[in-house]
Amino acid sequence: MPRKIRQLESDLRRAGFVERTDRGKGSHRVWTHPDAPDT
Numbered sequence: 001m002p003r004k005i006r007q008l009e010s011d012l013r014r015a016g017f018v019e020r021t022d023r024g025k026g027s028h029r030v031w032t033h034p035d036a037p038d039t
Helices: 003-013
Strands: none
Touching: none
16 A cells, blocks of 8 residues: 555655745645755
């Protein structure tokens, strides 16, 4: 069974990624890592 989005979000947060909130409204989420902002 594929992983649920909540599980993937949890993994990203544990890895140090943060969700960008300055991108405006929309259904797509943008994640960045403080150590590698181009990722």
